[in-house]
Amino acid sequence: MEIKEIKTVQLNVPSSGSSQTPARRPSWAADAEVANPMSKYPQYKRHRSSWMPNWGVVYVKVTAEDGTWGLGQTSFGRPVAAIIDDHFAPMLVGESCFAVEKISDMMFRMSKPYGSLGLTACAMSGVDLAIWDLIGKIKDQPVYELLGGAVRDKLFAYATGNDTDWQIELGFEAVKLACPYGPTDGLWGLQENEKLVDQTRQLVGDNVEIMLDCYMAFDVEYTIRLAERLRPYKLKWIEEFLIPEDMDGHVQVRRALDWVSLASGEHLYTRWPFKQMIEKRCLDILQPDVFWVGGITECVKICHLAEAAGLTVIFHGGGLHQYGLHLSAAMPNTPWVEYFVGSPPGVPLSETRQIEGETIPEQSWIKPNSGPGFGLHIEEEWLTPFWD
Ligand SMILES: [Mg+2]
Structure with missing residues (x-):
């Protein structure tokens, strides 16, 4: 079965509407100082959020020729989405959706001119995870199987x-x-x-x-x-x-x-x-x-x-x-x-x-769940284009 489409998307899960138990106090993560690589610069020492980029989650949807789709996930927003949509996606459409080794090797090799580590490896992750989810859905098996x-x-x-x-x-x-x-x-x-x-x-x-x-x-x-x-x-x-x-x-x-x-x-x-x-x-x-x-x-x-x-x-x-x-x-x-x-x-x-x-x-x-792919219940209509 061939890959028909690869594209980055946003995931908008509808709110369940159920009320949340009140917190006893704020989470440590909101304010606690954590030593980090930028701690040597006083103006950025207090909290990691003062120097981290505002790049959010990137979801990747890979669709097979029969319409089955899988969803992957990675980090670091637009630069990672650009690697996937501008470079990896057009190169990988038409490949077998079961060829995880070939696709992984292709992404690693085609990114050589600009480097395969860091943001590129994140882009590779998003595509690879979507393909594993897709294979699980096609075969009706959890990824651990x-x-x-x-x-x-x-x-x-x-x-x-x-x-x-x-x-x-x-x-x-x-x-x-x-x-x-x-x-x-x-x-x-x-x-x-x-x-x-x-x-x-x-x-x-x-x-x-x-x-x-x-x-x-x-x-x-x-x-x-x-x-x-x-x-x-x-x-x-x-x-x-x-x-x-x-x-x-x-x-x-x-x-x-x-x-x-x-x-x-x-x-x-x-x-x-x-x-x-x-x-x-x-x-x-x-x-x-x-x-x-x-x-x-x-x-x-x-x-x-x-x-x-x-x-x-x-x-x-x-x-x-x-x-x-x-x-x-x-x-x-x-x-x-x-x-x-x-x-x-x-x-x-x-x-x-x-x-x-x-x-x-x-x-x-x-425990992991035992549903097909990664077993998450996500409706296709919750996925919207990344670049909106
Ligand atoms: Mg750690």
Whole structure:
């Protein structure tokens, strides 16, 4: 069956009209300071929203010649939509909609003149996810079956965010903190970071795992100093401490810190930098993002590379959507998923999801749905052209 059309779209889900439970307080995500790569510039330090682009979600609709359609998703708005609509779409119409490897390879190769990483890999992801959804709908099977069948019927979900008390109330048994301060905050920042981890350990006790996400904010020296300071609190892992391009820095941190697990990868694109990270044994846990790295097809390759090296993959944000859940259910080395909790404490997680077919964690465990494709109930009339 051939691909008849590929185009970017917006998704407008009608409001359910049901009232929402009042929040007890605003979410941590609204105002909490999070150390980041721009923290060194005082005018942009306070909040990441002060320097992030206003590029929103891009949905991709791929339609087969019989009219069946699949929906993919990615980030970073207009530049990504332009790569898809101006370049990838006209080249891929007429290809077999089952040829996921060929289409993935074509997108990677045809983007060589302007680069295949970053925004291009996001564009690749949107198209690839739509094709997997389309194949599932044509074959009337969930994507985890297309990937070889479920390895596990439920996935352990950890919570990300700094409303730890609420996450514990929701039943999560592992929590990840966003680290507030970095090198420009000096000794005071080190003390404050330790205080946050100390208070969190006191709050959750010894039977809940704690992780620390550093969002590319540190250098080698700061990473080692902070990690040594936090050693008594038995972190499960330290995440994304350096900018992703600093391969030698990762090697240096690994040599210095052989007693704590190191995780990263949400800002690595395609399997190629993952291959290098694996070969250099820099990381224990790889965290590709299925919306950004190149889609399901690329993630499967990363999982297999990691498996051959005895490493674990935990997809960035992988518990928050069916794309990551179907993938994580089917891969051999993906036992955990990340569930970002950015909604305000007091509002049940079920009220934060809009689309029928989305699933939520219960007591730290979550399942993918079993519908065809990614199993989401989306009406075709909810899709409108992206470029309006
Ligand atoms: Mg992260």
